[in-house]
Amino acid sequence: MALPLHQRRAVKIGLAAVAIAMTTGCVTVYQPLVGLQRPIALDPQTPTNFTDNTRVLVRCHPGDGVEADVLCRNVRSSLSKQGATVTTEVVRPSGKVAAPDRIETPPQFIIDITSKLIHHDDSALLSLLCIASFTLIPAVEEWTFGQEIRIRDAQGFLLAQQSFQERFVESFGLGVWALNGIIDLLIRPKSEQVTGDGYKEEFTRDLHGHLAQLLYNAKVRARVMNSFAPEPSAEKPKGTAP
């Protein structure tokens, strides 16, 4: 049996709303602000950057909008792939260390990573317009994060430090998403595409690359400060064969 006219119209509007909600997406743009856009001389893809028994403790400090444990895990993975032996510590807001990795030999280098949310902007007016226009007008939200990285040797001597800042601008809405999707599909090369998770990869590549460069610099600085003396061999863990 055919539905009355007003009911058919309601069904059509409902289906259109569902279709819009399903196809609406975010476009996030990443912009390095401080430090991260500088070039590095090291290739972080090289698995032999830290193969000469480089032992590192990565200590991640908490910050607004930052998951310190995820950051620590990712950094460990990145440095391990380059040959370093990495242990991690996540410092809780109370100052206590949460579930540190078991350390068998003392680290040569201690990396302290402090992250914080520097700025957050969310326009209420644009959000209202976004809702009123069925997301044709995008809602725009923006975050600026900062990282402070310090690398010390086992004695606490500061070998390297660097500050980074980056900005993420997220536009939510059907119009902006569809328009960028079409441009991505037809015009932009893959490296320039803005829909999808490319911004995460780019930021991770920047941060991990600079972290590796900073660790490498710290390692060379330590060698110079020791007048190129050969590094003492690491203590063997107890219970292992001589």
Add this chain to the structure above:
Amino acid sequence: MNRALLLCALSSCAIDTLAFKTKAERRNLDCQRLSDVEAAARYPGQVPPPPAKELAGGVGDVLACSTRYLETGERPNRDEAILSSLSTQVTELADSAGAMAPQTTRWHVDAFYPSLPVAQKIAVAARTTLAQRGFIVSDRVPTLAAGDVAFLVTLPQSEVYRIACARSFVTEVLGPDEALLGLMIVDPKETQLHGGVCLRGEWRWLP
């Protein structure tokens, strides 16, 4: 052509110009956040003066971005990393060096870097910094005899600066009232400068 200046008062900007920039263009910007008041003073005519309530202590901020003179990729990565932070690195090392010798010491400066033009930039920066600090600085670069140099190049890096320094003092290339500030990289994959001072035949690395 006017260099692009991206100034976006985040609270009032209708279109964020970031949206129209390519990845390469975004990476070619050096940015900093400024308060409304500071931004209006620094960029008159481009950033409007903040409303009175912000002058009275309210907080608003502006992202001020400057385009870098040379884009990423125009110079080799290591050269760019060193040159971008030349003033900072050289100033730190020159200040440390200045504290290691009496004020009456005559300073010579030399830089050891694979690219000659970059090495000259490093040396000039250090000389200028030391001279501005009131030290006696010479433009002359002390050079050892060809035979000494031929021998030094066969030595490992851990020995070369120490022995070259001792040899300079013995052969009177450097007098007792003279010091050499050496600036260098010691590893091809690093992007930081190291410094060492040769004074009365003794070589010391700078912290």
Add this chain to the structure above:
Amino acid sequence: MRAALLFSLVSTVAFAEEVDLNAKQVELLRAEVASDVQLQAAELIDELVYGWTKESPFDVDTGVVLAGVSVPVSLGTGLEAYLENHVAGLVVKNPKTHVQFVHCPACSAWVVHSGAKGTVVTRGYDDPEALAQAGISSGAKHALFLDFEAEGASLVLRARITTLEPSLRIVSARTLSTATSTPAMLRDGAKLTSVAEARKEYLDALGGRGLFLVPVRVGIRNYASGTQSTTNATPFLWVSAGFEAAFTQARAWTASLNAAFSWLPQSHVAVMAQGRISRLLTGSATSLTWPDLYAFVGAGVLFGQGRGMLIFRTSQNPTIDEILNTSTNNEPRSTLGILTIGAELRVKNRISLIAFLETLPALENEDNIGTYVTIPLINLRFQSFGVEVSFCF
């Protein structure tokens, strides 16, 4: 085999052309960067020479060899020549510096000097003893070196004056820096001023722009053809003048009020009053050098008389008799409200190009006039499209 050889040759040629093209693009890019750098570099030299006029490195007029100008690594030598000329010109115009440039081609030439310690090959200014012994010294006792380097978004000048004696002692050194975000002051070489004074001049120039403008506009409005109408509206030519006010020097928000007049023989006489509020889209302040894009909304009232106004009548379609009726006593009259949205591209607050759409709410349900654009959700019809050229005084 022959095909493979031919292909490889073709691809080699294509590759060579590509490399050649890339090289040309790199050279073009470098030339562009150099042209950007030269203003800031000249600015730094202005500041250096201004500093010498206030505190000269010498008590009396002293001969100085301009020994070298080095530009940022990877930039070309054309910039060096420009900067040498600039500093030489400034020093001549500012005798208070006590610096007198001396011509000494041998100083920058390579000199071979053989002595008891061996043979040394150096630049002339690095080995003044050799110059003196060869009798080609210019008599100058000092050499000036200018070194420019691009450090991120900053251009740094390191200037040093060295004695042309065996010790090569540096007697004066200065480091100056500027950033790409700072506009060059473009100071007058013959009358150098301090940065503070130059900034004040700049602010005065900005202040001189004023908050108020008088825009005069010439434009045309066209109306969409109606579905039921037997005739189309003729395009209306308008001339208008008015008054525009900005809230701040940034001109991010502006408001304007205009009176317009339109006349076409045998067709119509019309006047219109219109107000607009505009918002700058390209940044938060107008640019001194680039065009600015505004979006605006407006509202107005139009009153017209004549046969050309028949199309705006709301009651019924015009008849042939009405169209042919030439009696001025019975000319149709219309008064209409208008809502406008549009965009304005303006250059230096002087000339602008405007495009807009207008809706005539009174004719919302009439078929005499058609629709160019309809906003679907609110069913707003724009029946008129127009463009204007505006001159601001």
